[in-house]
Amino acid sequence: xxxxxxxxxxTLGPLDxxxxxxxxxxxSFDVDELRRRATSAEAELYNLGITFTVYSDRDAIDRILxxxxxxxxxxxxxxxxxxxxxxxxxxxxxxxxxxIYHDQKIxxxxxxxxxxxxxxxxxxxxxxxxxxxxxxxxxVNGTDIVRDEAGRFxxxxxxxxxxxxxxxxxxxxxxxxxxLPDLLSGIGIRPVEExxxxxxxxxxxxxxxxxxxxxxxxxSPGIYNSAYFEHVFLAREMGVxxxxxxxxxxxxxxxxxxxxxxxxxxxxIYRRLNDDFLDPDVFRPESQLGVRGLVDAWRRGNVxxxxxxxTGVADDKAIYAYMPRIIRYxxxxxxxxxxxxxxxxxxxxxxKYTLDNLEKLVVKPVxxxxxxxxxxxxxxxxxxxxxxxxxxxxxxxxxISQPVINLSTAPTLCEGGVEARHVDLRPFAVTGASTWxxxxxxxxxxxxxxxxxxxxxxxxxxxxxWVLS
Amino acid sequence: MRTQxxxxxxxxxxxWLARYMERIENLARILDVTESFTRTSLVENGWRSVIQxxxxxxxxxxxxxxxxxxxxxxxxxxxxxxxxxxxxIIDVARENARTLRPLISTEMWTHINVFHNWVxxxxxxxxxxxxxxxxxxxxKQECQTHYGITEGxxxxxxxxxxxxxxxxxxxxxxxxRLVDIKYHTLLPREAGVGxxxxxxxxxxxxxxxxxxxxxxxxMPSSLSPASVAGFLLLNNAFPRSLVLTLRQVYWAxxxxxxxYGLRRGGAALERMDELRAALTDQTxxxxxxxxxxxxxDWVQVQLxxxxxxxxxxxxTIEPPLxxxxxxxxxxxxxxxxxxxxxxxxxxxxxxxxxxxPASSRQSQN
Numbered sequence: 001x002x003x004x005x006x007x008x009x010x011t012l013g014p015l016d017x018x019x020x021x022x023x024x025x026x027x028s029f030d031v032d033e034l035r036r037r038a039t040s041a042e043a044e045l046y047n048l049g050i051t052f053t054v055y056s057d058r059d060a061i062d063r064i065l066x067x068x069x070x071x072x073x074x075x076x077x078x079x080x081x082x083x084x085x086x087x088x089x090x091x092x093x094x095x096x097x098x099x100i101y102h103d104q105k106i107x108x109x110x111x112x113x114x115x116x117x118x119x120x121x122x123x124x125x126x127x128x129x130x131x132x133x134x135x136x137x138x139x140v141n142g143t144d145i146v147r148d149e150a151g152r153f154x155x156x157x158x159x160x161x162x163x164x165x166x167x168x169x170x171x172x173x174x175x176x177x178x179x180l181p182d183l184l185s186g187i188g189i190r191p192v193e194e195x196x197x198x199x200x201x202x203x204x205x206x207x208x209x210x211x212x213x214x215x216x217x218x219x220s221p222g223i224y225n226s227a228y229f230e231h232v233f234l235a236r237e238m239g240v241x242x243x244x245x246x247x248x249x250x251x252x253x254x255x256x257x258x259x260x261x262x263x264x265x266x267x268x269i270y271r272r273l274n275d276d277f278l279d280p281d282v283f284r285p286e287s288q289l290g291v292r293g294l295v296d297a298w299r300r301g302n303v304x305x306x307x308x309x310x311t312g313v314a315d316d317k318a319i320y321a322y323m324p325r326i327i328r329y330x331x332x333x334x335x336x337x338x339x340x341x342x343x344x345x346x347x348x349x350x351x352k353y354t355l356d357n358l359e360k361l362v363v364k365p366v367x368x369x370x371x372x373x374x375x376x377x378x379x380x381x382x383x384x385x386x387x388x389x390x391x392x393x394x395x396x397x398x399x400i401s402q403p404v405i406n407l408s409t410a411p412t413l414c415e416g417g418v419e420a421r422h423v424d425l426r427p428f429a430v431t432g433a434s435t436w437x438x439x440x441x442x443x444x445x446x447x448x449x450x451x452x453x454x455x456x457x458x459x460x461x462x463x464x465x466w467v468l469s
Numbered sequence: 470m471r472t473q474x475x476x477x478x479x480x481x482x483x484x485w486l487a488r489y490m491e492r493i494e495n496l497a498r499i500l501d502v503t504e505s506f507t508r509t510s511l512v513e514n515g516w517r518s519v520i521q522x523x524x525x526x527x528x529x530x531x532x533x534x535x536x537x538x539x540x541x542x543x544x545x546x547x548x549x550x551x552x553x554x555x556x557x558i559i560d561v562a563r564e565n566a567r568t569l570r571p572l573i574s575t576e577m578w579t580h581i582n583v584f585h586n587w588v589x590x591x592x593x594x595x596x597x598x599x600x601x602x603x604x605x606x607x608x609k610q611e612c613q614t615h616y617g618i619t620e621g622x623x624x625x626x627x628x629x630x631x632x633x634x635x636x637x638x639x640x641x642x643x644x645x646r647l648v649d650i651k652y653h654t655l656l657p658r659e660a661g662v663g664x665x666x667x668x669x670x671x672x673x674x675x676x677x678x679x680x681x682x683x684x685x686x687x688m689p690s691s692l693s694p695a696s697v698a699g700f701l702l703l704n705n706a707f708p709r710s711l712v713l714t715l716r717q718v719y720w721a722x723x724x725x726x727x728x729y730g731l732r733r734g735g736a737a738l739e740r741m742d743e744l745r746a747a748l749t750d751q752t753x754x755x756x757x758x759x760x761x762x763x764x765x766d767w768v769q770v771q772l773x774x775x776x777x778x779x780x781x782x783x784x785t786i787e788p789p790l791x792x793x794x795x796x797x798x799x800x801x802x803x804x805x806x807x808x809x810x811x812x813x814x815x816x817x818x819x820x821x822x823x824x825x826p827a828s829s830r831q832s833q834n
Contacts, residue, residue: 048575049567049582215473223567232570241476242571259474260627260783261731 005151005408007072007423012151016075018187018468025183026070031417037179038069038413044178050171052226065168066461069180072410072423072443079190079467082145082153082427083437085337088327090141090429093160093314095330097137101127101310111329112322113346113397116366120319122312124275126282130299132308133206134433139270139306140199141429142166142442145337147408154340154405156424158323160315161307162272165442165462166195166428167233172464188469190439195428196237199270202432203238206304207268214267216240217257219248221273221289231272238270245273250293255303268304269294275309318366321400340405346397354401355392358385361401363392378404407452410463412445422446424454425465440465472729475627477784479572482565483628484779486573487635489562493555494612495643496523496545501605502677504598506670507538515654516541522650523553542596546604555608559588574622577615584611627729633721634779641714642772647678648698649765655694671697683707698761699753711768712748715741722779733782737775744771 008023009015042064045051051062074082099106100117107114117123142163144156170192176184200216207214220231222244235242247257248266256263271278277287279295297303313319319326321342324335343350345363354361358377365373375388392399409420427441443463444454454460499519507515517536520529525544528551533540548554563585566578595604616636623629651674655667671692675681684692684700684707704710719741722734748768756764 046586047579047583049578223564228567232567235571241473241479243476244478247476247478258477258784260477260480260725260733261474261729264474 003149004406004420004422005147005149006420007147007408007410010151011075013077016468019073019075022071022073022183022187022466026411026418029183031413034069034413034418038067041067041069041175041179044175045171048171049229050167051229066447067172067175068412068421068445068447068461068463069176070411070413070418071176071183071464071466072425072445073466073468074440075468078153079439081336082425083439085153085155085335086141086143086427086429086437087435088331088333088336089143089155089158089323090138090431090435092323092327092330093138093141093158093311094136094431096326097308097311097314098132098135099330100313101130106326106329109329111325112319116318116322117313120313120316122275122310122316124310124313126295127308127310133208133304136206136306136431137308137311138314139202139206139308139431140166141431142426143337143429145425145427146340146405148340149406151408153337155323155337156340156405158315158320159426160311162274163426163428164227164230165426165444166438167230168462169428169438169440169442169465170195170237171233172462176464187466190467190469192438192440195430195438196234196239198430198436198438199234200238200240202430203240203268203270203304203306205432206306208301208304211267215257215265216268216270217243217248217266219243219245219269219271219273219291221245221277225272227272234270240270245277245288245290248291248294250291250297253293253297253300253302255291255294255297266303268306270306275312278305278309316366317364317400321366340402343401345392345399345401350401351392351396354399355389357401358389358392360403362404363388363399363401365398366400376404407446407454410443410445412447412461412463414447414449419449421449422452422454423463439467472626474729475572475631479569479628480631481780481784482568483572483631484635484638484776486562486565486569487632488639489558489565490612490615491636491639491643493558493562494609495640495647496553496555496558497605497608497612498677498679499647500542500545501602501609502673503541504538504601504605506673508598518650518654519545521654522646525551525553528553538598538601539596542601543593546596547591547593556588556591559585569628572624572628574618574624576618576622580611580615580618584615587611627725630721630725631783634718637714637717637721638772638776640709641711641718642769644678644701644709644711644714645765645768645772647674648701649762652694652698652761667694668692675700678709680707680709695753695757698757702756703748703753712745715745715748718775719745725783731783734779735782737778737782740771740775740778744768744775 008019011019045064045067049062051064096106100123104117106112107117138160140163142159142165144159145153146156147153173192203216204214207216216238217240218231218235218238220228220235220242222228225231231242241247241257243257243266249256249258249263251263255266255269257266273289276283277289279290279292280287281292282295283290294303294305295309298305298309320339321344324339327333327335343353343361345351345354354363358375359380361377363375363377373391375384377385380388407422407424410423411418412421414421423443423445425441425443428438430436430438443465444460445463446452446454446459447461448459451459499522503515503519516538519541520526520536523545529536529540529544533544544551544554546555549556549560551557563581566573566581570578591604594600619632623632655670655674671694672681675684675697678701680701683704684697687700687704688696700707700710702711705712707713719738722737722741725731726734
């Protein structure tokens with residue numbers, strides 16, 4: 001078995017003829033030609049201001065997310081699996097959130113330890129008993145998926161709060177059509193253009209009943225937010241005003257926006273503000289970004305908010321470990337997409353396995369301050385491992401463990417030519433009356449040789465993701 | 470199709486985007502003409518007048534002692550500590566454009582973005598005397614490209630009228646500044662009137678307003694300071710004349726009221742009526758006789774008040790809600806929200822006087 005799964009050449013069955021064709025076409029470009037096109041693509045991204053913001057002392061610096069012009073390809077069969085798996089997962093997450101904010105059956109049945117949910121910082125008691133429209137909490141979800149050595153798709157993380165990156169999916173496609181039309185021509189690729197319409201439709205579906213032509217808005221923290229480009233992009237794609245907190249006002253438990261014709265009612269808000277900033281009456285009192293009284297208006301059913309407040313509890317690392325059980329519990333189905341094999345150390349079996357295999361595992365604390373206290377077994381010294389065993393035994397409930405995943409690779413244009421680089425995939429699901437998944441998703445690529453870090457803030461880039469039709 | 474009412478903040482940013490782009494072009498014009506002015510004549514204080522036009526004496530002399538070509542161009546092109554420099558103005562113009570991304574066309578945004586990146590890379594080499602004229606030409610051209618792209622791609626709804634309001638208010642204001650300062654700089658002594666130097670300088674003034682050829686068509690045989698001033702202020706057909714820019718602002722406010730049924734903006738129209746009457750009821754000779762400088766001062770105050778009237782009408786004061794939407798509102802909440810509004814009105818006014826909304830970063834912390 002190869003050490004890494006290659007996204008183009010290692011397939012689980014016979015090589016798809018279209019993939020073969022794309023591969024052959026790619027071979028026909030020499031590296032200099034690819035570089036010329038990459039340069040023009042990056043210049044264009046910069047000119048278009050398709051940037052994210054890196055904060056520094058005085059000036060905010062705009063950077064483009066590096067764009068690799070060699071696409072990542074998913075066959076129709078691969079995509080079908082991912083899509084079904086994402087829909088299943090989002091459905092289970094929504095049922096889970098409904099339950100924990102209502103009857104809490106899953107806690108009573110002992111499927112998930114009570115304290116993991118109720119003691120979670122992202123659990124919002126304010127949400128108890130609130131009936132959100134259509135039972136949907138997570139209207140936009142991003143599922144981080146990787147492939148292991150065997151090419152299996154595994155979920156690494158759920159992003160159920162305000163996942164970013166969908167704008168790059170669509171802009172990458174536009175860029176691809178401009179700089180590599182000869183690679184795309186004649187190949188059936190599922191379009192990504194619908195996203196804005198689907199999102200708008202979902203926002204209309206959740207609007208308060210009886211409003212014939214609901215006013216949808218996108219609520220952004222403003223131009224200095226690092227994801228502002230995405231906010232603009234989505235507002236434009238939906239054809240709705242991009243508002244900031246100061247544009248909205250709540251009177252008589254109804255939400256209005258300040259327009260040149262006076263206050264105009266608002267019915268449905270796609271918010272890109274974290275819970276904490278949404279409403280100073282309920283959350284951080286000092287927040288200037290939110291809208292006073294917004295949560296009250298929402299609770300009374302006068303306005304819809306997507307994603308709902310309190311969804312963070314579902315994308316928490318601690319809950320993530322239970323997601324396969326959550327799927328079985330609510331849907332009575334086996335997970336279509338598995339988690340990365342995760343052991344829960346608060347459970348005796350999990351703890352024993354973790355202690356016995358520590359040198360092969362990544363052990364992560366599940367507490368709120370993720371990042372600290374993590375150990376990567378294969379990179380740790382014997383002393384570090386011994387020390388960690390003591391910590392682990394002292395507080396097993398604080399840890400989960402996972403094997404180190406050798407992420408799949410995709411050919412990527414690098415300094416030394418076309419080389420293999422690790423990639424992940426974040427498909428985006430939009431849920432209103434039903435769930436729709438944007439074909440493909442954001443493929444992030446670690447541009448540094450050997451690096452598994454695909455994060456944009458740490459030198460990651462992105463690729464256009466092609467789903468073959 | 471339902472027309473969405475424009476967000477007040479968008480209206481405000483649109484006005485300022487237009488004003489800033491217009492301001493950059495005017496600055497480039499003034500630097501350009503001053504450069505050719507001082508090169509071809511022995512006029513003293515040529516560069517100081519640029520500082521006077523922009524009422525920047527205090528700021529300029531706080532860090533510099535001499536108003537020479539080097540200092541003034543550095544101050545007005547590169548100095549990012551000077552909020553009136555092209556480098557600073559393009560920053561806030563771009564911030565307004567960023568705010569307006571959902572409203573403006575991709576072409577408008579891309580051009581401003583590229584223009585901004587270019588200005589940011591300018592350095593002291595680019596403002597050497599030998600380069601200055603070419604630099605000004607490029608700046609003017611970029612602004613005109615912006616107007617062209619805007620004309621060709623900006624959707625003609627409410628935003629378009631606010632854009633017009635901002636552009637023409639700024640243009641009218643800049644024309645009055647140009648006339649004011651040049652008239653007094655160039656008309657110091659009785660003896661100078663009609664002399665050769667004088668004429669070439671008045672031609673330069675006309676050129677700085679892109680008015681030379683238009684003026685020549687109207688006045689083929691004479692070139693007097695009074696007729697130049699009269700042309701720039703009162704001509705009905707010249708695109709940068711005060712009278713014409715006022716007509717455009719008036720028209721734009723009127724369109725907002727008629728096409729979109731906005732009842733506000735009446736105060737701005739009334740004030741413009743008065744101002745237009747003051748301009749058309751007297752000749753330039755009468756104006757000069759009564760005191761051109763005082764008159765232009767008054768005009769500039771009026772223009773500022775018109776901007777305030779428009780701000781009050783469309784973004785700083787909250788119009789009352791429709792009764793149908795809001796039948797049961799209590800007096801208590803009304804008073805409370807009025808309190809907040811007055812407060813924000815104060816902050817907005819403050820920023821408006823100096824630079825406009827995008828220059829204030831405090832709301833993002």
